[in-house]
Amino acid sequence: MNNVNKNSLLFFGLMSIVGLFACQNPTQTTEHKSDKKASDTLQDYVDSRIKIYERVKLTTNLNQLSASERKVLPLLIQAAAIMDDLFWKQAYPQRDSLLNTVKNENTKEFIKINYGPWDRLNGDKPFVAGVGQKSETGTFYPANMTKEALEKSDVKDKYGLYSVIRTEKDKLISVPYHVLYAAELQKASNLLKQAALLTDDAGFKKYLNLRAEALITDNYKASDYAWLDMKNNGLDIIIGPIENYEDKLLNARAAFEAYVLVKDKDWSKRLSKYVSMLPALQKELPVAEKYKREVPGTDSELNAYDVVYYAGDCNSGSKTIAVNLPNDEEIQQKKGTRRSQLKNAMLAKFDKILVPIANELIAKDQQKYIKFDAFFANVMFHEVAHGLGIKNTVNGSGTVRNALKEQYSWLEEGKADVLGLYMVTGLLKKGELTGDIKEYYTTYMAGILRSVRFGASSAHGKANMQCFNYFKAQGAFERANSGTYRVNFEKFATAMNGLSGVILALQGNGDKVAVEKAQKENGVIGAELQSDLNRLSKIGIPVDIVFDQGVDVLGVK
Template sequence: MKKTLFSLAPLALVLMGCSEPQTTTQNPDSGQQNNYELVEGAEQRLDIYTPYQLKTDLSHLSNEQKKMVGLLIDASKIMDNLFWQQAFPGDKQKLLNQVEEKAREFTVINYGPWDRLNNNQPFLTGFEDKPAGANFYPADMTKTEFENAELANKDSLYTLLRRNDEGELKTVAYSEAYKESLTKAADLLRQAADLAENKDFSEYLRLRADAFLSNEYQPSDMAWMDMTGNDIDVVIGPIENYEDHLFGYKTAFESYVLIKDKAWSQRLEKYAEYLPQLQEGLPVEPAYKAEKPGANAQLNAYDVVYYAGHSNAGSKTIAINLPNDEEVQLEKGTRRLQLKNAMQAKFDKILVPIAAQLIVPEQREDITFNAFFANTMFHEVAHGLGIKNTLNDKGTVRSALKEHASALEEGKADILGLYMVTQLFEQGVLAEGELKDYYTTFMASIFRSVRFGASSAHGKANMIRFNYFADAGAFDRNASGQYAINMDKMREAMNSLSEKILTLQGDGDYNGVAELVATLGVVSPQLKADLDKLTDAGIPVDVTFDQGKEVLGL
């Protein structure tokens, strides 16, 4: 693998100004204090995010519950700082102090000098390509060196790779590497647990606090699955592995503080009972759908009041399907959380304007929020379908497919989500609107997500699906660059792509997935020209949040 050491002359990054151990490359000229400047062409990227105030009605919460929300936000801020350390091997504050004012907010949104929605290209002078392994591994470590190292827990979700005094690789548990910060976060979670009115939520918070210090997260994941009656929730800790583009092993710190929308949650309850039959009906050979995930799937809607760390970096998540632990999934299923206020923001500010540019006029009326909500929800539900372990003793799908696992999994969730919508609509379970609403909204959403770029698992998954649909004739493009959905061909493509992805996962076919990504995970010149129209029209790529205790009046 090409080494990706930072080229920092005349100014180098220095170690993080914190107590946690970090490994970075330093430059002897690091004493110089020159400012970083935007690289050529980067200035036009500074306005790709549109602001949105993140709040909701808290009037139904007690005073103790409001205090608890404040404590959870404080703990989330610690997760935010820890993610900076994982994503950027340098001193956050020094970087921000030396960035031109007009680029500072963009640097904060990206958690470093690399543009997350432009394939992680550096937008500041003095930086080379972002290391594929972020700051989870030494920047000079090769894949071969890692694979040859005989180290326990080297592929653990919760360890860093560092070098000892002899320059050899060693592992450092998150609980040790970030001990001071995680101890503070654990204390805040325990304070919140003392205020929690829901017993199960209090138990989860205490177990999560223990996990910060023990590096054992499964007990708290199990406890999180047992919660059903809590009005407040928090998803916090090292969770997703998207930041690790080298192997896809290491999890990044993040947090969401959530308030349940009871009315919308009640609307979703009925869908969970159909999951076993949907698993059985997947368009693939029986062996690839033989697993039976836990039946206690929960579907709920929430308003988010705080994002932190990985969840706040670049494109913002609008729905969650967790836990990722395969053992927990098989025993207890997963929880699917729909982030309704963030979803509404993206629909209003991004999806509708995109449709006005790229969907033929006669199909624009088929773009609806209900369809967008349902497609997003069933994307998360679909993560629980299919198969988690390979059929040929290659271990879990995630470990077998390595750095390609996340993109393929997101592609599976997208296409199986549409499959589920189709099945439930035709059974009369999903009764709102018409089926064409879901297909047309799905197509418009591809344009939205492709703009996230190839460094995003979601962006890459959408590139693959767009090109697969194009080859299958699932849509037509007119001379004005507007797209019309062909429902029959899109349905055929949906089924065949579902079968292909599920088979690749079940076989743990690393080379097959790599070929799929290489051939279809690209943006053609024609698609790029169409996407450029969105930029020219001033349509934002994503949202950024004005959030916190002051915004909430706490």
């Protein structure tokens, strides 16, 4: 197709989409009611909930950057900021009108933290008067569309990562992201190309150029491979539509986000050896042979970074402290993944959240086992463990992701949690890790108590509750009448192996009904645990962190 025809089709396509969106109402409309009592109640709620976030400055040692890296860094942050705006369009397109209407500063700030008027760490509870419940369809699908309606339709790209479903003349159609968000994505693409011109690193230059092209075509595979090929870069940027947690209907469509990263080369060198151990660990998994026949890719990077900018999906509600990408199963099997540990954000959560939680909820004589190195390792091996297990069902039902659909993400996070602990246990026995297993298990227990405070509505929340409830049933920990938890180290290892087998079998069988049943039974917070978590809030222990970030905070221009 020549350029004239391409441009003509793009113009008419955009015009038709403008018409579609003019009458589209993908989320609940905000009606700003004057009910004083309701408003006062909601204001009390916001005033109490905003305190659960601790503010942290995102900085790094800029002296480690070269002259060219100092020039590239602001361009990466500008590109990331565009992803933030795009995520707002996906999460709550009426941002500006809502913020202009709301007068209270706490409420405005809480809206910004949650990218909308629903509390992401409390089951998406609405906190602005007149706002209804958050819809499952969101902006990804027509309002009130059902899974069944989409499945029965003849629309192409029903479960596409990089498109939305809309209605045109009573017919469902698919609209690609690169068409829907053409202007914003072109700006971000241009910024990445500018950064590519300035960088001295050949691998990073190739990745930036390919990622710039991917943003305006929705063809991300080549840039993902180039990203995995980078070895010596001091800066990194993860950018684009990546995770699909925001799609509450089908868990299919990706949300925009970005991380701007500065590599900690010393820590990264220490971590590099572990990826090569995946095949041996895969063979030893505590599960039937048919669930561990796949050979995990080992051409992967395991690195530590200081993150200097979060944008979009990863910045909404609870903040990610480690990343395992790309999500493409084909790339994972052929090439592997890159596991990125966000060390400065991780340390902030450890110091400001996990240690105070342990001081309140872990038995006093076991508090001495709470260590940052153990926390770092547990989080790191969670990400590495995404590479273990099974990607394709054992009964020919396709990939696990496609078989389980909207039930996939929470179970995969649960798998990574427990297999990460399995890896720690195995590597300690092999002498590849140092430390006391009691440190890793006790810190893991405190980590569960930290993470379940995110609520059971998110994928990570469901995964943590599955682990908590399973370990509780197996006697892996005991709760004293005082409300403190004591780890039984022997039973902890037994429960770890048992849950590993349960999850890998659920994934390998691709039985969506069985996974739904497991989620309903185990992915919930019980009254006793909720009472303990409430104690943490009463004494002012934060649930998560929010950031002061950007070029001004870093001191770059």
